[in-house]
Amino acid sequence: MPQRHATTLLEAASQIILGKEHELQLALSCLIARGHLLIEDMPGVGKTTLAHVLARLVGLHFQRIQFTSDLLPADIVGVSVFDRATSSFRFNAGPVFAQLILADEINRATPKTQSALLEAMEERQITADGATLPLPDPFFVIATQNPSTQIGTFPLPESQLDRFLMRIRLGYPDRAAERALLMGEARRELIERQQPVIAPDDLIEMQHAAQALQVADRLIDYVQNLLAATRQSDEFAGGLSPRAGLGLLAAARAWALIEGRDHVLPEDVQCMFPHVAGHRLHLAGDGRAPAPAALDRLLQSVPVS
Amino acid sequence: MPGPAMFRRRSGTAPHATGAATLQADQGAWLLSAAALTLAPHLLTLPLWVSALSVLLLGWRASLLWQGRRTPNTYLIVLIAIGAGIGVRVAFGHFFGKDPGLAFLALLLGLKLLETSTMRDIRAVILLCFFLQLGVFFDNQSLPVAALTLGASLLSIGALLSLSDPAAGTRERLRTSALLLAQGLPFMLMLFVLFPRIEGPLWGLPADAHSGMSGLSDTMAPGSISNLSLSEAIAFRAEFSGTPPRPAQRYWRGPVLSEFDGSTWRAARQFEGERAPYAPSGPRFEYRITLEAHNQRWLLALDYPADAPEGVRYTTTFQALSTQPLRSRTRLDLVAYPETVVGLDETAPVLDAALRLPPDSNPRTRALARELAAGSASPAHTLARTLDRMRAIDLTYTLRPPLTGGNGVDAFLFETRRGFCEHFASAFVFMMRAAGVPARVVTGYQGGEINPVDGSMIVRQSDAHAWAEVWLPQRGWIRIDPTALAAPGRIESGLAGALPAGEALPLFMRPQFSWLRDLRFRWEAVSNSWNQWVLGYNSERQREFLSRLGLGELGWSTWIGILGVAAASLMGLLFAWALRQAQASDPLDRAWANFSARLARHGLSRHPAEGPLDYGRRLAQALPGHAAEITDITTRYANLRYRPPATPEAVRELKRRIRTLKLT
Structure with missing residues (x-):
């Protein structure tokens, strides 16, 4: 029952991360759609907690990499060291060899280091010393990023941003949720006590189920119309790529699965669109990332077929 | 930037x-x-x-x-x-x-x-x-x-x-x-x-609208008809319902000229009436004539018209006239009785006028006429002798007669001996009058060729002709064509057969261009259909057509109403067609459009970019009393639309539910 796994997981997660049901569902959709997630927000709103909780609940092998300006590619991928006992080089696998990786403050590292991780995300394998080592499955990266206006950051280039299926923001909790947070136990302790509610295999099952979801011709029409609208709009410089279109459909499938449907609706597409398109589009003129209102206008301009 | x-x-x-x-x-x-x-x-x-x-x-x-x-x-x-x-x-x-x-x-x-x-x-x-x-x-x-x-x-x-x-x-x-x-x-x-056809001239068309139309005139001077003969323009067309009359009977009557001042013939005084001044007899020819506009009233009917439709007037000179000048191409159904005896009881003033000559003109001709009359027992005898005499003079028929001076008839008969039909007719009538036999000139068209493509008879300006009429007691007015004396072929085979060899003919009449003629026949048949069906659709034919549709005899207001309704329904049809093109004709789409249209009446129309479930949620919130039914409908639609295949039964069920949804 792939959908029940999702419900169980979300229920458990929302016990720890309070008042963020929608964001949790988005993050899970990204996981089910086999995409990587970028969380962009101020420090302290629970980005790390979210990654941690997901790993814990699914029982995934979790690694956290704190990106700093002096982090080197080898610190992520691993390094070959000379083993005196065997008189040969032995590959010390880096933290990237995990099922769920939290790349914290990815925009603090230099582009070279960033690209080491991003290449691993794309290829789902590591090539070191001429040998190709596969990364575990599922392999899921949650990167967090502080708003790039902050000092000492290296904003991710467009091509790298494209490797993230979705970008979400967490935002401040509402008053009630914050009160519960303030009055409750420390989240860290809660996480440590939390047992997995589903197995990694269940996650893989969900991923397969989402891929098998029905997509009607009309929905494909709608997705194509949306893509065309991004390309023809005067508001944006350039439109969404075919890869973004594939990602949009995959994310909508995952969302529909969590919603308990065996088919994808335009609503699913509309729900995912701002998160799939937001970091890929640029405003015509100054080239900045579009405000949510601009994406909404675009959605409003394309009729549901 | x-x-x-x-x-x-x-x-x-x-x-x-x-x-x-x-x-x-x-x-x-x-x-x-x-x-x-x-x-x-x-x-x-x-x-x-x-x-x-x-x-x-x-x-x-x-x-x-x-x-x-x-x-x-x-x-x-x-x-x-x-x-x-x-x-x-x-x-x-x-x-x-x-x-x-x-x-x-x-x-x-x-x-x-x-x-x-x-x-x-x-x-x-x-x-x-x-x-x-x-x-x-x-x-x-x-x-x-x-x-x-x-x-x-x-x-x-x-x-x-x-x-x-x-x-x-x-x-x-x-x-x-x-x-x-x-x-x-x-x-x-x-x-x-x-659209209502306007009878009569177009409103406000300036006075110069009808200038420059060619055709016969009501006077005849030497050269006036020979000039016309060079024109290949069509004067009129005739379509006979049976066999057309023989070429020798194809005399299309125009103005009858009775007054002569020595050089120019002018129209006789004539009176108009509703009835023909003769009793038609003999073979009957029904035909439909399509006259090109010539800005005159005469209808150029075949001799002798009778049984014409209403609005046609008969003159005492046996012409048929319309009440208005022909300012546009006109079509009429006419009947001709070529063998009718006309003018048996001609009035004395008309006969007097038909004997009048200007004094002191053409003395040689007068002398000759008197000589011929002196030796004759009766006017008929005088006529026969005059014709014989003219034949004996050996006159030549030509398109380019030499110019003559004041005594044109004398010059033609005794000096140049070359002339066109107007010279022949003029000289003959002069001689008859001088001999004491009432005579007058008749102008019009003679002949006409059958277009082999559509069988209609075409009469051109080059068929313009002048002939004579002589009045004999107990026989009335008799047509005499003096041109036939010199050129018998003119009557039987038209201008081309009558002119001597070597005389320049209009291009189309030359025998070596027969293929060109053939091509022109075809073209004229096409353009005749265009005239008949497109340009000839006048107020009368419109009335005829509409009365056949059962719409005849309607007032103007009804008319405008019909036109408005027709335009509106045509617009509606086009609009509906365009709408259908825009919307796929899928029954599911129609059902869904119907549903949102019904809710739009409650101020809850669907935004084009709104998905079915979102719409359902909004509706359920706005109409809590119908939340269950509405959610059922929107969910069904979403399922049918985005979870193919949709069975016809399921679509019917959705339609039924939309139909039975009773919004309060």
Whole structure:
């Protein structure tokens, strides 16, 4: 029952991360759609907690990499060291060899280091010393990023941003949720006590189920119309790529699965669109990332077929 | 700022959309060809200098466009325009009227093109083109002009399209333009059939509208008919319901001329009546005559008309007249009795007038006539002797008779002996009168050839003829054709058979161009159908057609009502068709559209970008009393639409539920 796994997981997660049901569902959709997630927000709103909780609940092998300006590619991928006992080089696998990786403050590292991780995300394998080592499955990266206006950051280039299926923001909790947070136990302790509610295999099952979801011709029409609208709009410089279109459909499938449907609706597409398109589009003129209102206008301009 | 400009370009915004743009080469080509095709049919009717100047202006603009040079100085254009205005005023003698108006517009088109560079100018030029395309029909409504003008409209619409969509190709534009024209076709047909036809002349058409029509006149002087004979224009057509009469009986009566002043024959006094002044007898020929406009009242009926439809008047000289001058092509059903005896009880004043001659003219002819009369026992005998005598003189029939002086008859009979039908008729009547036998000249047309393509008889201006009528006691007026004395072939086979060899014939009559004749027959058959079915659709035929539809005898207000309803329903049909094209004809889509339309009446229309479930949630919130039914419907629709396949049963069930949804 792939959908029940999702419900169980979300229920458990929302016990720890309070008042963020929608964001949790988005993050899970990204996981089910086999995409990587970028969380962009101020420090302290629970980005790390979210990654941690997901790993814990699914029982995934979790690694956290704190990106700093002096982090080197080898610190992520691993390094070959000379083993005196065997008189040969032995590959010390880096933290990237995990099922769920939290790349914290990815925009603090230099582009070279960033690209080491991003290449691993794309290829789902590591090539070191001429040998190709596969990364575990599922392999899921949650990167967090502080708003790039902050000092000492290296904003991710467009091509790298494209490797993230979705970008979400967490935002401040509402008053009630914050009160519960303030009055409750420390989240860290809660996480440590939390047992997995589903197995990694269940996650893989969900991923397969989402891929098998029905997509009607009309929905494909709608997705194509949306893509065309991004390309023809005067508001944006350039439109969404075919890869973004594939990602949009995959994310909508995952969302529909969590919603308990065996088919994808335009609503699913509309729900995912701002998160799939937001970091890929640029405003015509100054080239900045579009405000949510601009994406909404675009959605409003394309009729549901 | 190079950035934004680049983006604007990339997003496909047309560079001309701002309005400040200049004429592109491609647009210019469209515009110029539309203008050229619009002007083409006008060139035939405009004065030569106007045509030449228009062509020159167009060519100038084309060369400027070709070389990418700037348009000339505005002052120069204004100067030319003023010159053109003065020229038109001088050439026509007046400025306000159809012909000077069209001439001036044609010149303005060329001038406007010369200063055309902005969007606004281009639109003005196209509007001017449309106006001129309409204007050409004042002068000429023939099939080739209509076809040419249709082409011009096609190009003008194409030129308009070139403004709105600069990226489209030539073929695409032509196709779109043709499609637009085709969409206008139902309206055109509807207006053609239903729009009330105006009887009589068009409102407010200037007085010069009917000038320059050719045909017979009510006087005859030497040369007047031979000039007409050079024209190949069609005078009228006749379609006989049975076998047409023999060539020798094909006398189409025009004005009867009785007064002679020595050189010119003038029309006799005549009276009009509702009834023919004779009792028709003998074989009967029914025919339908289609007369070209000649701006006179005579109908050129075949001798002798009777049983004509209402509105036809008979004269005491056996002519048939219409009540109004024929200002447009006219169609009539007439009947002829060629063997009727006419004029048995002719009145004394008419006979007196038929004996009058100017004193002291043509003394030699008078002497001869007196001599012939002296030795005759009866007027009939005088007639026979006169004919014999004329035959003996050995006269020659020719299109180019030599000029004669004051005593034209004497000169013709005794000196030149060469003449055309008017000389023959004139001399013969003169002789008869001098001999004391009442006689008069009859003008009209003689002959007519059958078009082998459609079987109609065509009578041309070259068939114009003059013959004579002689009055004998107990026999009435008898037709005598003195031309037959010299050229018997004129009567049996027309002008071509009658002229001596070596005389220059009009091109089409020459025997070596028989294929050309054949081609012309075909063309005339086509253009006859055009005249009959398109141009001949007048108020009478409209009434006839509508009464066959059961719509006859309606007042004007009903008329306008019918037209309005017809236009509205046609619009509605087109709109519905367009709507159906826009919406797929899928039953599920229709059901869903129906559902949202019903809720729209409650102020809850679906936003085009709203998905079914979102819409359902919004509706359920707004109408809590119907939440369950609405959610059921929207969920069903979402399932059927996005979870194929949708079975017809399920679609029917959804429709049933939408139908039974009772909103309070």
